[in-house]
Amino acid sequence: MFLAAAVQMNATADPSANEDQVVPLIERAAAHGARFIATPEHTRMLAPMAEMVRLAEPLGGPTCRRFGALARRLGVVLLIGSINERGGDPDRCSNTSVLFGPDGAIAAVYRKIHLFDVDLSDTVRSRESDRVIPGSDPVVATTPLGRMGLSICYDLRFGNLYRRLVRDGAEVLCVPSAFTLTTGRAHWEVLLRARAIECQGFVIAPAQWGRHEDDSLRETFGHAMIVDPWGQVLATAADGPGLALAEIDLETVTRIRRAVPVNNHFRTDL
Template sequence: MSMVKVAAIQMDSQNDKQENIKKADSMIREAVLKGAELVTLPEYFNFIGEEKEEEENAEYIESGETVVFLKNIAKELNVWLHGGSILEKVDGNEKYYNTTLFINKNGEVVSAYRKIHLYDVEINNGPSHLESKTKNFGTEIVVSDTDFAKIGLTICYDVRFPELFRLQALEGAEIAIVPAEFTLFTGRDHWEVLLRARAIENQLYVIAPGQIGNKPAFQSYGRSMIVDPWGTVIATSSDKESVLISEIDLAYLRGLRKQVPSLSNRRPEVYNITKVGGVKV
């Protein structure tokens, strides 16, 4: 399979989980009606609220209501479904994981990724947020197999860490998915630049479904995007909830990797900080 139609769903999720799931159901169905074979949801698609509300909305990934919903609709619609992210509850741990589930056409969870880089920032005259106050750090890099390509799983703030995407590309990833709740403050200057950079340097497609709207902690930027391996933005959402559809061409990607073989031209044998400083003469 060379041509694959993909969807990035942009949502304004709030603190009503049932309403968010209902909305996601409708938007996933719209995407599939438009021909999408891979549908992606944004970060925290099922719930965004106050910290005090997280306990009652966190879920076990084996049996939570959101997980059951994702598995059922993927199977019903015969579609690959990327579940944005949810708050994952773990027994014996007071903190939660920010977790992505990737589900195949049979409604089976084939991969789970826990966000590695948590959003701990304090920007002058901008948003301050300490995600690690209530969340655990993930520890595993995940590349998931499909029947059309390998896919690297990331979440939001991960996009600022190029080594994660490079390792996924070296493991064969041809698509990276970046579900996000990016802030308006940083999104205006960094969102598109970072997505395009990750696509160019790793020669892969980037699918980035985002949140939009006012949240308890900050205003979300939106502007969900699909970027090709040349760094061209081939689809962008407007500033509203929407279903973004685009066709990606894996034959184009594979041809580009042969023509500009930057991945195979790497020199890992000299990537050693002790050698910085140049040749002595």
């Protein structure tokens, strides 16, 4: 059993200001006894996409070095929900989750597979694929606390990805996000609980909250949340920067999967 923390923050276009905001939240979670701490999508910065590409960093850059050192100092498993990662395309970056072990080393890297290309209204439009390179590989990371399935935000709508993560051994599903206010009000909790129920795993979902300088999201929903394998909401963050904290008991996963053996009944031929 371990205490987990889902961080809620309000990222800006300034990476230094965002680090100044999120590091105290991570430290506060560790002071509460959290051994697994997850931050939202766009932890490093949330800005117009051209700026995200211009200021992208490689995995070995200063941001990852600082957060790796923080994980080592606190002795925690730390998921940075996403950074804008520089790759080989000068016109696009990757939307990348980075998981650090308690030794500070990178334990896993996941690049967002499903990109947020939507046209909901005059104020909620996005073409993430114009500036972001889609990932291709599902990732389940083995940590000292358990097996973590990684995903990012819009991935949440694609249940087949989470089935794959469970098939690959995931016990905890991580969903760092920046859900818009419009979609969050309607779908955030419903989708998180659905993924927890159908996958029979814990869901840990850190979130962005409030108004941002980004040119497509404008306002995010917040409500960072932790859900148990039965679909019960264990913790939700209030408005503003803060934390959702809950105990994670992986024996619950084993018990529920044994009682209702969905994975044994899944029809791959349909």
